[in-house]
Amino acid sequence: MAHIYTPRSLSDIRELRMRIETEDPLFYGLKKLKMRGRDLSNIPPALFHISELEVLDLSPERESCLTFKLTFVPRAVSKLINLKVLVLDTNELDELPIEITKLVNIERLALSNNHLSGLPEGFNKLTKLRSLHLANNEFEGFPMQLCDIEGLEFLDLCDNKLQVLPAEISRLTELHTLLLFVNRLEALPDTICDMTNLHCLWIGNNLIKQLPRAFGNLKYLDWGIRCTSSTLDGNPLVSPPIEICRMGPDAIEKYLNSSRGDMSSRNSLNGVPNGGQHRTDDESDRGQSRSSRSKNGSGKAKKTSNGRETRKNTRARRERNMQLHEYSDDDI
Template identity: 55%
Template sequence: MEIFRLSDLESLFLSPERESCLSYKLPYVPKEIGKLQSLQTLVLDTNELESIPEEISCLKQLKALTLSNNCLTELPNGFSNLENLTSLHLANNRFCSLPVSVCHLSNLGFLDITDNDLDLVPEEIGMLAESLHTLLLFMNKIEKLPSSFSTLTNLTCLWLGENCLKELPRDFGELFRLDWGSRPCSSNIAGNPLVRPPMDVCQLGVYAIRKYFHEDMEA
């Protein structure tokens, strides 16, 4: 509890994976975490967390939050109050859908939610169009992307590999900043049962995808 009296603390690392001196795994985060009003970086990955206390929404200065490698299925009410958050790591948890509260984080630039049980990306993902540059959705169960997905035109890195996608949104070619063509990577799109466009087109990059849908419309 002494930690939560450090009112000027800006960074807190409680990850046994990153800090070899830590020999335990946290089963919970005390609600007193909300007292650390100056906190900007909070790292809690590789623990045994099944929930996060509501009080985390009081950390208005928080910029980077790492919760990967836990047992989380949801985020607390008020999570969208973390308006200064720019980086959020949620990989290897048990989320079945992307929490809509994440889509209300207007400054979020980096979002990693790989290796979960997502089968749905909400339409509200389009609310991150101005800020989001990296979106990692690798290794989930996503069957379809919402129409608003094509508004994420600031994306430079997108991992959709190892999902259940059979088609991409018709306007997917609007994501012209993606580095798919210049830097091919198996995490981008491989491992999906794609039909429209077929996989060989997708692997050529965004401009090939745009051309495919343009020719499809003309036909």
């Protein structure tokens, strides 16, 4: 049924339009409306008829009473077709309506500090989305639809329950900030090393023991003690140790390459092919040694025979003994 505009509803629209601002330093020039207090627990229907809105903030003020929170997002939100920014932080949301996927012009969506565990079907239709905030929710699995939003630049999934990152995350080639602080990750996929546009990566306070071999490819990261762009602390890291990580990507790359080289050397020394070759060479050496000794023995025998021939007349008395005994060179 079409909405019937009553004098009250028309006055509500006019009142809300008077509250629109365009000089917020964060969204300068955009038409912004922030709802406060009781309006959050009972959003006026007139709001969804202000189609020119570009920024809508429905997050409660932290310094004011937090008892007024959204428990659901009205389906009428789909009417705000010009929205570029929607802020829904710090509410009591446990799901999003599928209608939110009709906000095809949305660029920034803030959903942190709620109870979300998934995203609605069709979320990947938000192809203009550049910044997504999902910190402090209930995600146990990585939302796979995000891998289809290839223009995404900022993704915050801190303080969730993630155990695995999909290899497909590397499809987010424009991502420059990936925040995964405080999760349950035990490893990172090798494909994360292909995300060379990353400037900020927070993976502290997880269960990661080893970094991917090509991790040094992420040259834009700063792994210094300042930890301004990246964090690894709070992981049981073994390869490389945290001390190496704090020296930066070049040190990480050098360590991992060195470890790989050492492993290759050990395999070369202990492997069957090389070990077999060593044994063959040793046996060849021993064979040559035996041959040499055999030749030397033959030479000595020949010399002895010649000696006996030259001394035959003077050693006649030893003829019989020579048939029974073998004399040394000293005896000849």
